[in-house]
Amino acid sequence: MASNFQIVMFPWFAVGHMTPFLHFSNKLAEKGYSITFLLPNKAQKQLQHFNLHPHLITFHPLTIPHVDGLPDGAETASDVPISLNHLLVIALDRTRDQVEAIIKAKRPKIVFNDMAHWLPQITRPLGIKTIHYSAVCAAGIAIALVPARSFDKEKPLTEAELAVPPEGYPSNTVVLRSHEARALSFISLPFGEGINFFERITTSMNESDGLAIRTCREIEGTFCDYIAGQYNKKVLLTGPVLPEPTKISLEERWANWLGQFPPHSVVFCSFGSQYILEKDQFQELLLGFELTGLPFFIALKPPNGGGSTVEEAFPEGFEERIKGRGVVWGRWVQQLLILEHPSVGCFVNHCGFGSMWESLMSDCQIVLVPHLGDQILNTRLMADELKVAVEVEREENGWFSKESLCKAIKSAMEKDSEVGNIIRKNHAKSKETLVSPGFMTGYIDKFVQDMQELVMI
Template identity: 60%
Template sequence: MMSKFHAFMFPWFGFGHMTAFLHLANKLAEKGHKITFLLPKKALKQLEPLNLFPDYIFFHTLTIPSVDGLPAGAETTSDIQISSGSFLASAMDRTRNQVQEAVSIGKPDLIFFDFAHWIPEIAGEYGARSVNFITISAACVAISFVPGRSPDDLAVPPPGYPSSKVLLRGQETNCFSFLSHPFGDNTTFYERIMIGLTNCDVISIRTCQEMEGKFCDFIESQFQREVLLTGPMLPEPDNSKPLEDQWMQWLSRFEPGSVVYCALGSQIILEKDQFQELCLGMELTGLPFLVAVKPPKGSSTIQEALPNGFEERVKGRGVVWGRWVQQPLILAHPSIGCFVSHCGFGSMWEGLVNDCQIVFIPHLGEQIFNTRLMSEELEVSVEVEREDTGWFSKESLSGSIRSVMDKDSELGNLVRRNHAKWKDSLVSTGLMNGYVNKFIEALQKLV
């Protein structure tokens, strides 16, 4: 029997990253391994309920220093606009002494990290192994981060890149311009990720061989690092908290598979005209819908930003909601027939393991790769076509939704069949457990 290890986890201060790390922590803790989870104080309240093994997973809170340009009290990405990410990265970098002290006292065997590119140095100093845990798709990493290339080369696939449809089209390459932007003290986003990938002891990716094997092999060959796959790392369904009554009652009024649910993630705040086009596109489908997005820029509430007459026209069949909802439970409700999403990696998996049709409106670079993977490689979803402005029209949104919701649609039936096939293999307990067991075995050999 192999010995138990002690792992530190230090994810980027975004909830998509922190929750992915915590799902992994739960899987390791389930097998009796001890985890010390480093996070900002403000994130504790939201993450504590997701800790399924409080006897094995211990939260260690960090004091986030103030940084010029970072709003007072901001500690996570949900406290800031995307454009302020660099200030939050500086704050993260300035917790280095706190992290180092915790490591010196806790003496972990492994340290998992993603954006804190200086972790391998600390790990080396205290005899721990550093594990770079990637929570985005392998396809995205395989084209964006290749030793010896710069962000300017992104329009052209690197030599040896797997034959694939997961590529940017010419007009979209500007969505990766953020790679060369400053991100933290004296580093660009690209340099930060490259240093972490080049200096870590091992790379782990939240994906599975069946979906992205060729991209994982490519990363392994480029970085000369072992690549370990965790599998999709989906949270166990939480049956202790049922769906909130207001949504349960509202959704239950509609036929099975008839409601469109749209959510664009916690970081995206739309311009007012984009928000209105989204609402009008939903109205145009003629279907019942629930949209969960933050109020658009310049508006303090959803109500004040809605198009004229919209509420009266959709009364009884459409709701636009500006606050958090229980997404996994909503997606699992029998009335939901279509999920319209930005295709963040977490939402991508949540869509895959439910029965609803999937329509994607990707917003940022990584989401575009995820969308290509789903829509063109796996053919389980549809991507909304964009106008020259870079946004979409209400007609293209409603057309994409109708193309998968209409019972006679050839495209709708194709993606439904493919989706059902992938869902069956992903939710089979053997697949998830097999990945976790293999992953833990590889970690035990590492320490």
């Protein structure tokens, strides 16, 4: 049946969304499903090396219309600051005619999406099912994007209201602090023409025929059940859907540099492809790493207001002081391969959902420095619910000091640290579950069965 089962994937135009959609597409292609993957033209080159089944997964580029206020040629979230994402989503909405033409030509059984709340209006009259696929944690959806979260469009939720979990929320530990609620306030901001983020996502989830989440019951079962009850829909789980192990080796210069240090001694830091620190925050971070006395490898984009290279933003004398034990790199690195290197013992990250799973699958201690709404919710899950990570303490303004960063890293890394031993034990237990034989394939097999049943309804 799979050979006659056409699927269309239409993710939000951000690497952190397109990539998990493509990893998921690879898993479905392994089962023989044919997939048309809609994406911006310039994203094809970025993603093509992740397409493991090009005979079954066909990239279909969309012409992204210009929207006033967007830089010329902007097509993905990597092309714009976060403050302009609300304009990029207008561009996504204006691809509707192109998307409708593709769906009518392909006649798929199912369309997966996460931001195009209008897709069911196209698919329903054609007898095609729509699944809202969330590549963010279930705990985050459950606290921010459910009908129980009362919302008046004319009166945005206050920070105090956002900090209170919605009725029936299944956790006493995944709760927001004031500065975290402030970061979550984006859900009430415009996200498109005449619609805010909350309305866009909840409309998509309400109108879709099914809900799917990139998670597993062992990690987020209670949250998935809560979401299913809120939307009165079955929630299909894909499991973590991690990329296949690569046959590529770690770049020789990094393998050689890391190889000079003892096992599990190096601290690796990366904050993903989109978030860019301000210069003062960037400098405080570097000074915090210097303060630990440990060898470190930091991969971050040059900060705002700090010049075009990371070196231009270094604190005075920093480069000389850390020579031989620290690297700060301003371009892309092979994150998974660095995490697998035996010298790396700690991963300091922003807790984006991809990094969250990568850190869980690693043998590294985990230290979290979230910046944006979903990262904060992922952090609450990792640090408070699962107790597999240490979160860096924040000041009232939401930022951290070099001392608090140093303290968090040391508490995770020092062998006689009580906190470090607790997270090491819990992390090892979680990883043991995730790597157990048949765990990943079991989720995909069950998902395929549920998907087939949904189509038959």
